[in-house]
Amino acid sequence: MNELLSNCTLFKGISPREVLNIFDGIFYQTKFYEPRDIIAYQDDNVEHLMIVLKGITRGEMIDLNGKIVIIEEIESPRPLAPAFIFGQNNTYPVNIVSQTKTEILKIPKSELVKMMQKNDKLLVNFMNNISGRAQFLSQKLKFLSFHSIKGKFAFYILNLAKNSNSNYVTLPFSQSKLAELFGVTRPSLSRAIRELHNDNIIRAEAKNIQIINTYELYEVMR
Amino acid sequence: MNELLSNCTLFKGISPREVLNIFDGIFYQTKFYEPRDIIAYQDDNVEHLMIVLKGITRGEMIDLNGKIVIIEEIESPRPLAPAFIFGQNNTYPVNIVSQTKTEILKIPKSELVKMMQKNDKLLVNFMNNISGRAQFLSQKLKFLSFHSIKGKFAFYILNLAKNSNSNYVTLPFSQSKLAELFGVTRPSLSRAIRELHNDNIIRAEAKNIQIINTYELYEVMR
């Protein structure tokens, strides 16, 4: 188990020997699930840190028509919903379902606190995990706050340009993938790109984009 | 200072005496700022936990037309951007500007780790803070993922109804506030409500809403 955990982001930089030491004197349990078993129900209280040791789980949401919307797959070794252990609303945001035969490590919240106080790397790793999630969501939210497709696209390629330090950028995905990423349809994205092109703000040829008028491109974002 | 900190969410449940103990042997500094001083620049590395001891600060974003968009005001005693100390992207998401005469407590990241290992309440409080932020953003994102105004409104009043355990709900805000919350315009929201009313899914009279067809209302959310 300790070798497995060493590969988990929560235990990054911690040797299997150190992991053993961290778990010394700590209450925990492991549980096994079959495919389609529900590991945790939406709105249930989160009282443990759960780590997928073996197998694959899936967070799914059921709208009341019975339609299942898959949210995310979590493969071993990864923690389940670590951002919902602490905070005001300690309930699972979605149902967690086992997809394969699965082994789950369960650590009570109070024991987790002890572990983090014992080992500073674990503490920082856990912080990194939750903070990273907050930052990811923050980015996503910022992105969604651009109302128009042109705005989203402008933001996107301006970021690409900033990272590559150039006015020439190459789209890393197909327009279909990008459209999906943006939450819009492919023809709509295509039209937005063409309009920016026709307005002489960018020059777009397939995946290669040249930013011609940086000021106007910022203006598009509003 | 320790009395002040006792009122800060990070030090909730920790007595002024305990606060003194936590700070024993810890490096920290306080800095003073005048109104309009920039306390931290967007994209600068976050290397300290900063806590507003006195005064009011403001997170602002400047789009390149020079237009300033106010994001959030932070009054003492509150931590600044605690969710950006750890994680992958340790940079301030926005400029932080002093609005009044301000006193800021700066604690290096490594010292913060020591403090949290020394005191489990501080550790849990910090976790609660950043987890709460992640949960808040998660909720907000879920909300924005409903594309239509009707969908957002349906989700909103179904939540109200769930909390009050009734099919009759009273909107707690004016339509203007609600529209702002939803990120849409007031007439558009008004129209959406009227259409749901005309379709006999709800009965809406001013702020009083009766849910007539729960199934259809879920359907609206898609």
Add this chain to the structure above:
DNA sequence: TCAGTTTTGTAACAATTGTTACATGTTGGC
């Protein structure tokens, strides 16, 4: 009660995006 403010309802029109469908272009294996 009354005037002024805020809230709500509503309508015409513009702008944006989705839907659907088809044509053209590109690429990798054979």
Add this chain to the structure above:
DNA sequence: GCCAACATGTAACAATTGTTACAAAACTGA
């Protein structure tokens, strides 16, 4: 070189939402 699968460009039309404007209703303080 040729075909099949995929990516991209484009167009007509529908649906949704924003914009602007105005009127009616509800609320508020003197």
